[in-house]
Amino acid sequence: MASVKLDRVNKVFDSTHIIKDVDLDIGDGEFVVFVGPSGCGKSTLLRLIAGLESISDGELSIGETVVNELPPRERGVGMVFQSYALYPHMTVYENMAFGLKLAKKARETIHERVMATARILQLEELLDRKPKALSGGQRQRVAMGRAMAREPRILLFDEPLSNLDASLRVQMRNEIARLHNRLGSTMIYVTHDQVEAMTLADKIVVLNGGRVEQVGSPHELYQRPATKFVAGFIGSPTMNFLLASLAGHPEAGCRVSVEGVGDLALPQQAGEHAAGTALSLGVRPEHLRLAEASGDNAFEIVNVEYLGNEVYVYLDARDGGPLLIHRSEAPSRWQEGQRVALSPDPQHVHLFDGEGRALPAATARAAA
Amino acid sequence: MTSTVNHGAQYRSTKVRRQRVKAAWLFLAPMLVVLTLVAGWPLVRTFYFSFTDASLSDLSNIFFIGLENYLVRDDGQWYGVLADPVWWRSVWNTFFFAIVSVSLEVVFGVIVALILNAEFKGRTLVRAAVLIPWAIPTIVSAQMWAWMLNDQFGIINELLMTLGIIADPIAWTADASYSMWAVIMVDVWKTTPFVALLALAAMQMLPKDCYEAAEVDGIHPVRVFFRVTLPLITPALMVAVIFRLLDALRVFDVIYVLTSNSTSTMSMSIYARQQLVEFQDVGYGSAASTLLFLIIALATIAYLYLGRKQLNLGGDA
Numbered sequence: 075m076a077s078v079k080l081d082r083v084n085k086v087f088d089s090t091h092i093i094k095d096v097d098l099d100i101g102d103g104e105f106v107v108f109v110g111p112s113g114c115g116k117s118t119l120l121r122l123i124a125g126l127e128s129i130s131d132g133e134l135s136i137g138e139t140v141v142n143e144l145p146p147r148e149r150g151v152g153m154v155f156q157s158y159a160l161y162p163h164m165t166v167y168e169n170m171a172f173g174l175k176l177a178k179k180a181r182e183t184i185h186e187r188v189m190a191t192a193r194i195l196q197l198e199e200l201l202d203r204k205p206k207a208l209s210g211g212q213r214q215r216v217a218m219g220r221a222m223a224r225e226p227r228i229l230l231f232d233e234p235l236s237n238l239d240a241s242l243r244v245q246m247r248n249e250i251a252r253l254h255n256r257l258g259s260t261m262i263y264v265t266h267d268q269v270e271a272m273t274l275a276d277k278i279v280v281l282n283g284g285r286v287e288q289v290g291s292p293h294e295l296y297q298r299p300a301t302k303f304v305a306g307f308i309g310s311p312t313m314n315f316l317l318a319s320l321a322g323h324p325e326a327g328c329r330v331s332v333e334g335v336g337d338l339a340l341p342q343q344a345g346e347h348a349a350g351t352a353l354s355l356g357v358r359p360e361h362l363r364l365a366e367a368s369g370d371n372a373f374e375i376v377n378v379e380y381l382g383n384e385v386y387v388y389l390d391a392r393d394g395g396p397l398l399i400h401r402s403e404a405p406s407r408w409q410e411g412q413r414v415a416l417s418p419d420p421q422h423v424h425l426f427d428g429e430g431r432a433l434p435a436a437t438a439r440a441a442a
Numbered sequence: 443m444t445s446t447v448n449h450g451a452q453y454r455s456t457k458v459r460r461q462r463v464k465a466a467w468l469f470l471a472p473m474l475v476v477l478t479l480v481a482g483w484p485l486v487r488t489f490y491f492s493f494t495d496a497s498l499s500d501l502s503n504i505f506f507i508g509l510e511n512y513l514v515r516d517d518g519q520w521y522g523v524l525a526d527p528v529w530w531r532s533v534w535n536t537f538f539f540a541i542v543s544v545s546l547e548v549v550f551g552v553i554v555a556l557i558l559n560a561e562f563k564g565r566t567l568v569r570a571a572v573l574i575p576w577a578i579p580t581i582v583s584a585q586m587w588a589w590m591l592n593d594q595f596g597i598i599n600e601l602l603m604t605l606g607i608i609a610d611p612i613a614w615t616a617d618a619s620y621s622m623w624a625v626i627m628v629d630v631w632k633t634t635p636f637v638a639l640l641a642l643a644a645m646q647m648l649p650k651d652c653y654e655a656a657e658v659d660g661i662h663p664v665r666v667f668f669r670v671t672l673p674l675i676t677p678a679l680m681v682a683v684i685f686r687l688l689d690a691l692r693v694f695d696v697i698y699v700l701t702s703n704s705t706s707t708m709s710m711s712i713y714a715r716q717q718l719v720e721f722q723d724v725g726y727g728s729a730a731s732t733l734l735f736l737i738i739a740l741a742t743i744a745y746l747y748l749g750r751k752q753l754n755l756g757g758d759a
Contacts, residue, residue, distance in 0.1 A: 126654055147660020159651035163673045172669070173659030224659060 076137040076150065076227040077102045078123060083132035085118055085284075092118050094284040095132070100262065100277070105254050108264045109271040109427045110281035110307070119281070123262060124230050124332045125149050136228065140344055149228075152221030156233040160205040166216050167191075167201040170223045174438045191223045195249075195258070211242045218253070231263040235270065247273060268308050272296070280304050302430035305356045311386060311399045314362060316418075317353040318425070320344055328433075330425065334371055334392055335416050342425045342433040353433075354426040356384060357409065359386070359401035361422035364408065367415035373398065380404060389414070451616045485735070498722035511729035523729045531705060532713040533737070536726050539622065539697075539709065540690035545630045547686060548679060550630065551637025556667075558638065559645045569642075576635040584699035591615055591700070618706035629696050633689075637682045644678030645671065646658035680692045680749050687745060710734040 078100040085093035092115045108116040121127045125146035128263050132288065141149050160169050161421045166194055167188060174184045192198045195215045205213055214234060221229055229327045231250070235243045251274055254261055265271055271278050280287040280295065280303070288300040292308075299305035321329040321337060328344040332355050333335045342352075364387065376397065377388040385406035389398040397418075400408075408414070425433040492511055494504045494657065511520040523529050558569050577585065590597050593613040602608045614624040654667045693712040701707045703716055714734060718727025 111707065124658055126657065145660075146658045152656045154654060155651045157649070157651050159655040161652055161670055162649070164668075172656075173661060212537060220655070220659075364565065 077104075078228060078260065078262070079133075079135045080123075081133040081135075083119075083122065084130045084347045085115075085122060085127065085135055086130045092284050093122065096284075096286055098182045098279060098286065098289065102259065103260055105251075105257050105261045105263065105274060105276045106272040106279060107275035107277070108279050108281055109266065109268055110287075112266055114281040115284040116266075116281045119239060120230055120232055123149075123228075124151050124153050150226050151228045151230055152212075152224055152226035153230040153232065154217045154234045156222050158217040158237075160207070160213060160216055160220070162205055165202050165204055166197060166208070166219075169205070169216055170220045171408050173220065173224050174345070182214070187225070188225050191219045194253070195219045195221070205270075210238050211246060214238065214246055215249075218250075219267075222257070227257075228262065229257075230261045231261065233264055233266065235265070236267075241414055243270075243307045250274060251318075267312065272308065275341045278308075280307060282307075294317065298432070298435075299424060300432055301428040302354060302356065305424055305426070305432070309358060311359050311401065313424070314357045314398045315395070315426075316357070316391075316398075316416075317393055318345055318353045319348050320351045320353055322349055332418075334373065335418065337369065338418065338420055340415065340425065341435050342418055343435070344425075345435060347427065347433075352428055354430075355418065356424035356426060357418040358422065359399040361419040362413040364400055365413070365417065367385060368413055371415055372413035373416060375408055375410055375414060378406065378408055378410055380406075389416075453529055469514060476568075488728045488731050488735075491724050492732045494725045496724035496728070498718065498724050500722065502572060507725070511726045517688075520572065521727065528705060528708070529710075529713055529730065529733075532708040535622065535707060536691060536693065536711075538688060538709075539626060539629070541625045543633075544683060544686045544690055546626070546630045547634050547637045548683060550634045552641050552672075552675075552679070554634060554638035555641035555645055560641050572638060573635050576634045576639075578632075580632065580695040581624060581699060583632055584628060584696045587631075588615060588700050591624055591698050592661075606740040615700045618704070619705045620700050624699050625700055627701065629690070629693070632696070633686060637679075637686065640678050640682040644675040648674055684742070684745060684749075688738065688742065691741060692734065710737070 077099075078401065080096050080098040083093060083096045083098075093304070096119065096378055108119055110116050118127060122129055123136075125144060127139070129142050136149055137153075142316045161172065164172065168190045169186050170191060174187060179187075188201075189198075192201060195216055197212075197219055198412065200208060200212060200216070204312060205216065214237075217234070234250075235246050238246060249268060250263075251262075254274075263270075263274060277289060278292055278295050279289050281373070282303050288295060288304045290298075290348075295304060295308045298305040299308060303317070306315070316332050316335065318330045318332040323329075323344055324339070327339060327341045329337055329339055330353060338355075347353075373389040375387055376390050381404070383404055385404050385408070386403055387400040387402070387406065387408045389400065390397050427433060491504075493506055493508060495507050496504045496512075509522075511522055512518065513524045554572060558565065558572065562568075578586075589595075591599075591614040593599060593611050594615065596611075596613065596614070599608070599611040603611065612620060614620050651679075652668065654669060656670065661669075692710050692711050694715070697707050697709050698712055698715075703712060703720075708716075710730065711734065714727050714730035716727075717723050717730055721727075
């Protein structure tokens with residue numbers, strides 16, 4: 075077990091700048107998830123930590139040691155690959171023992187380790203099988219077992235569940251969470267699925283274009299996204315964004331006029347922004363209230379999705395942007411073709427400036 | 443009611459089946475005809491000649507003499523191919539040549555493939571260059587080597603003498619103690635690219651992430667080669683070996699160009715040709731050819747049998 079520290083880490087491939095000045099502290103025993111859209115550099119960051127790629131600039135430490143120049147085997151990391159990377163000609167037992175054998179461990183130690191790992195992952199019945207004869211979930215467990223058997227200080231997961239079907243993914247997600255509770259080792263997990271990130275992480279690192287957008291607990295990221303990108307990425311269905319402009323700075327908050335909605339008094343501090351500044355108002359689907367309406371300010375309902383326990387109502391955004399989503403518990407009285415007025419809950423809206431930065435809420439500041 | 447339905451389905455399936463079998467034969471027919479003409483007929487004729495006293499000078503006057511070309515006892519002496527020490531020498535030569543050269547080709551082929559599999563600048567160029575020996579017709583490359591190995595004017599002797607490795611020129615292709623190795627060297631030079639190409643194709647199919655997993659697990663690259671790469675490319679190497687083995691067992695051109703009919707390098711094919719063409723003894727030559735065919739067939743069957751057993755042991759459960 076160990077902590078990991080990244081200090082202004084950069085990675086440049088040929089002429090492409092993949093990782094830009096990433097600073098990060100990962101505590102001992104923490105479960106950290108790197109999340110972001112494809113191409114954001116999250117896998118590269120993981121491979122830098124594993125030592126499969128070299129760092130172009132900056133400093134990476136594991137425990138107390140700077141490991142920039144150390145090969146993977148001296149870093150004490152174990153890695154689970156997206157495609158499992160099992161040796162196809164070896165049995166499950168051999169796959170797990172291979173790394174141990176060559177580390178010149180005594181035969182009994184190897185056997186004990188493999189059996190102990192197999193017990194934790196419920197692989198005992200499968201030890202004589204070849205990877206070909208295993209299901210996706212079983213292969214996944216073998217890949218984890220192989221990484222764990224060496225008892226690395228840090229376990230790295232590169233999108234380990236993306237090749238599994240939806241129900242198996244939920245099951246394996248649970249197993250990984252329980253594994254972390256049991257082993258208590260430092261784990262770094264890469265995924266593009268924000269649900270996996272939210273459910274597994276102690277700490278989420280949201281990456282975008284090779285930069286860290288925000289680091290925080292799942293709760294922090296959901297409640298107080300630092301940028302519009304994070305706000306849009308975390309949460310499902312995604313946050314709605316409405317065009318707005320700053321109307322004034324009354325005491326303890328601001329007034330904004332929102333397109334199609336009207337003027338709202340909000341708790342956010344507009345700071346030095348001048349009146350008339352274009353802003354973006356973010357509101358989650360569950361914090362959007364609908365009321366029957368007609369006329370200029372009405373939005374049209376274009377689709378209603380019934381999910382059993384809840385209902386998603388899709389509204390035509392009049393600025394040509396993506397559909398707005400309203401979520402409520404089933405049953406719902408809304409129907410396709412109806413026209414409605416929107417009223418966001420002022421206590422639960424987010425304001426972002428032209429560069430996508432969140433305006434601080436007065437309540438949040440008071441709490442801090 | 444179910445029975446009638448089943449009946450109908452069965453009827454239809456047999457009809458479809460019959461049509462498919464018919465189509466299959468139709469597609470196979472041209473190949474079968476051609477094979478019968480170009481392989482079957484000469485083979486049968488060779489079998490036939492091997493039981494006669496046919497001579498190249500007069501093929502119209504042929505007598506059936508039974509197994510006399512193979513083995514016959516006359517005046518207390520054994521005669522026939524099977525009693526000829528030169529034949530047995532050529533059998534030994536052929537197997538020695540085949541086993542040594544194919545083994546060397548596999549070792550060098552895998553090494554070359556490993557090099558070509560690595561990422562470096564100009565890799566495509568090197569890949570093309572490596573194939574050149576394989577692309578040159580054997581007659582041409584063997585003649586080229588014959589000149590280079592020439593005892594008086596050859597560049598090989600010149601080089602070795604300049605470097606001080608040998609004091610006097612060596613008659614590479616004429617000296618009985620060197621000629622077999624000279625022939626093997628030329629064959630290895632020529633056919634290593636073939637094995638390398640098959641090995642390289644197999645290597646490029648290998649899962650890359652396995653190697654990254656091994657790297658993270660801290661496994662030494664040499665161990666990774668013997669424990670991961672080699673087992674995974676073995677099926678491809680088996681195919682390369684069977685191709686090469688069949689070629690090597692009926693080797694003719696390299697040896698004939700380099701050393702002509704010399705006994706120290708004579709292969710089964712050269713023996714058969716010498717009897718049939720130079721000594722004009724078609725019956726005797728055909729007997730040698732028939733034995734050559736049988737030996738190659740047996741070697742192939744043995745190899746495939748052992749190979750399958752090996753693969754099953756190492757294959758998937």
